[in-house]
Amino acid sequence: xxxxxxxxxIVAPGIKALVEVAQKFGEIVVVAPDSPQSGQGHxxxxxxxxxxxxxxxxxxxxxxxxxxxxxxxVKLAKNVILKDKVIDLCLSxxxxxxxxxxxxxxxxxxxxxxxxxxxxxxxxxxxxxxxxFDADFSAAKFYVEQxxxxxxxxxxxxxxxxxxxxxxxxxxxxxxxxxxxQGNGTWVEEFQVGTDPRGEKYYWLTGKFVSFEPEESSDNDxxxxxxxxxxxxxxxxxxxxxxxxxxxxxxxTL
Amino acid sequence: xxxxxxxxxIVAPGIKALVEVAQKFGEIVVVAPDSPQSGQGHxxxxxxxxxxxxxxxxxxxxxxxxxxxxxxxVKLAKNVILKDKVIDLCLSxxxxxxxxxxxxxxxxxxxxxxxxxxxxxxxxxxxxxxxxFDADFSAAKFYVEQxxxxxxxxxxxxxxxxxxxxxxxxxxxxxxxxxxxQGNGTWVEEFQVGTDPRGEKYYWLTGKFVSFEPEESSDNDxxxxxxxxxxxxxxxxxxxxxxxxxxxxxxxTL
Numbered sequence: 001x002x003x004x005x006x007x008x009x010i011v012a013p014g015i016k017a018l019v020e021v022a023q024k025f026g027e028i029v030v031v032a033p034d035s036p037q038s039g040q041g042h043x044x045x046x047x048x049x050x051x052x053x054x055x056x057x058x059x060x061x062x063x064x065x066x067x068x069x070x071x072x073x074v075k076l077a078k079n080v081i082l083k084d085k086v087i088d089l090c091l092s093x094x095x096x097x098x099x100x101x102x103x104x105x106x107x108x109x110x111x112x113x114x115x116x117x118x119x120x121x122x123x124x125x126x127x128x129x130x131x132x133f134d135a136d137f138s139a140a141k142f143y144v145e146q147x148x149x150x151x152x153x154x155x156x157x158x159x160x161x162x163x164x165x166x167x168x169x170x171x172x173x174x175x176x177x178x179x180x181x182q183g184n185g186t187w188v189e190e191f192q193v194g195t196d197p198r199g200e201k202y203y204w205l206t207g208k209f210v211s212f213e214p215e216e217s218s219d220n221d222x223x224x225x226x227x228x229x230x231x232x233x234x235x236x237x238x239x240x241x242x243x244x245x246x247x248x249x250x251x252x253t254l
Numbered sequence: 255x256x257x258x259x260x261x262x263x264i265v266a267p268g269i270k271a272l273v274e275v276a277q278k279f280g281e282i283v284v285v286a287p288d289s290p291q292s293g294q295g296h297x298x299x300x301x302x303x304x305x306x307x308x309x310x311x312x313x314x315x316x317x318x319x320x321x322x323x324x325x326x327x328v329k330l331a332k333n334v335i336l337k338d339k340v341i342d343l344c345l346s347x348x349x350x351x352x353x354x355x356x357x358x359x360x361x362x363x364x365x366x367x368x369x370x371x372x373x374x375x376x377x378x379x380x381x382x383x384x385x386x387f388d389a390d391f392s393a394a395k396f397y398v399e400q401x402x403x404x405x406x407x408x409x410x411x412x413x414x415x416x417x418x419x420x421x422x423x424x425x426x427x428x429x430x431x432x433x434x435x436q437g438n439g440t441w442v443e444e445f446q447v448g449t450d451p452r453g454e455k456y457y458w459l460t461g462k463f464v465s466f467e468p469e470e471s472s473d474n475d476x477x478x479x480x481x482x483x484x485x486x487x488x489x490x491x492x493x494x495x496x497x498x499x500x501x502x503x504x505x506x507t508l
Contacts, residue, residue, distance in 0.1 A: 036301060038300055038301070039297060039298040039299070039300040040295075040297045041294075041295040041296030041297045041298070041325075041365065042295030042296060042297075042359045042360055042365075043293060043294045043295045043296075043297040043323075043360075044293040044295070044360055044459060045293070045459060046292055046293040046459060047290060047292075048458075049448070049450070049456035049457060049458040050445075050456060050457045050458070050459070051454065051455075051456060051457075052455070052457060069297075071295075072459070075443055075445075075459065076445065076457060078443075079443050079444060079445055080445055080447075080457060102372065102491060104493055105296045105368075105491055105493070106296055106298055111295065111296075114359075118356065118440055119440070143508075146508040147505065147508065150504070150505055150508060154504070156501075157498075157501060158495070158497070158498060158501075159495040159497075159498035159501065159502075161495070162502070163493075176506065176508075177505055177506045177508055178506065179499055179502045179503050179505055179506055180499070181492075181494040181496065181499065182492055182493060182494045184492075186372055186373070189329055189332075189333045190333060191304075191329075191330065191333055191334055193334075194303070196303070200305065201305075201306070202303035202304065202305060203303060203304045203305075203306060203330060203334060204302075204303040204304070205298060205299060205300060205304070205326070205329065232502060232505055233493075233494055234494065234495040234498035234499055234501070234502050235493040235494060235495055236493055236494075236495040236498075237356060237359055237493070238435075238436050238438075239358055239359070239417075239436060239487075239489040239490055239491070239493075240435040240436045240487055240488065240489060240490075241412070241413040241415070241488040241489055241490040242435065243412070243413075244411075244412060244413035244488035244490075245433055245434070245435065245488055247410075247411060247412075247413065247488070248413075248416070248433045248486060248488050249433050250404070250408070251401065251404055251431055251433055251486055252430065252431045252432065252433055254397075254400040254401065254404060254430075254431055
């Protein structure tokens with residue numbers, strides 16, 4: 001059984017592309033947000049109930065739209081919809097837009113996959129470096145299919161989460177796949193400031209991603225994507241900065 | 255300049271306790287959500303504008319409530335409110351409830367501190383192991399003060415984020431401080447199922463935290479908290495599973 005979700009919402013073309021590929025590998029169930037949830041990170045809905053609606057969007061595929069976040073979708077899939085079934089693989093995406101580098105933390109797509117990986121389910125988040133609604137997913141679908149097949153043939157061991165980013169463009173322009181680390185970069189933000197119809201000031205987040213990786217580095221997803229490689233970052237949820245435990249041991253003497 | 259935020263909302267007693275302690279160390283500014291934001295993780299608000307309101311809640315302290323998530327609060331503080339100032343320290347909390355183990359990923363309190371740490375600001379998230387609104391923060395305040403003083407005297411080096419959890423109860427019942435790793439545990443979830451006033455089915459998240467750490471382990475926050483230690487986990491935002499890069503190198507041959 002393959003569980004499919006995303007953060008762009010169940011009507012996004014990216015999840016349709018993912019369903020079309022995943023269907024080749026066996027039974028799938030789709031549980032995805034009923035509205036766009038980009039930037040929702042690992043948010044869960046605690047203070048209000050969730051709604052779940054069975055819908056007929058993908059021919060022959062059991063599908064549900066959910067009022068919650070991407071992580072809520074995975075929790076509902078595992079604990080309610082597929083309670084008595086074994087989920088062999090969780091696929092999230094294909095995201096409209098990159099989730100490389102630090103974006104893994106902000107991304108609902110990657111957080112949904114991470115939630116499944118916390119449950120020890122092999123999980124892959126896929127993202128295409130094209131934000132547009134009518135992005136061309138044909139090259140992405142080729143790589144998504146190869147990667148799903150390989151992971152089904154070689155189940156993951158300790159690490160249960162892959163962050164896959166795919167360059168925009170044609171398949172013949174992609175140079176191959178790099179398995180690498182999360183690149184070092186951040187967002188430089190500004191807020192668009194305006195006045196709403198009632199005369200109140202508002203702030204609307206905008207920003208530009210900045211890489212801290214030197215041009216010549218090749219072991220990280222930022223530069224590998226620039227060089228037109230599909231990137232795969234094996235990822236986890238242990239945020240401990242192990243190298244720094246010693247630095248802060250002095251605090252034990254307080 | 256010390257920036258203070260939280261995820262329980264600006265009127266929560268926990269942030270008041272934190273303000274009272276932090277005031278002793280110099281100028282502070284509070285930017286916190288105008289409503290409870292527990293479980294918001296690293297969510298940011300992309301699809302709608304944010305409102306910011308200057309309020310007079312803490313005597314003599316410049317304070318703002320924000321309509322967004324905890325991470326939004328930090329972004330607005332850095333890029334709008336304190337644009338021309340240096341933030342020496344970001345403090346988040348004191349959270350009503352634990353943020354040990356995997357909870358760092360779901361917690362708005364910890365995500366706010368992490369957002370500041372991404373901006374290379376020394377950051378600390380504080381949580382008390384008591385969910386109640388009228389929790390007793392007196393023992394917590396003692397440790398919070400010690401830790402803030404130490405970090406101001408010894409600025410952080412590579413690692414810019416500390417996850418501090420404080421046992422509930424009296425100060426004399428706490429055995430000291432442990433600097434340790436994130437404990438291994440997860441949530442076993444159920445959904446409360448009900449019917450809303452319009453006859454529609456709803457699902458409401460509930461669950462129980464389960465530790466995977468053996469009783470005798472002592473190098474992690476779960477067991478150290480059980481043993482009545484304040485825990486400090488140096489944390490980061492690089493999610494790469496470095497040990498697994500080799501395992502997945504075979505994918506480069508696709």
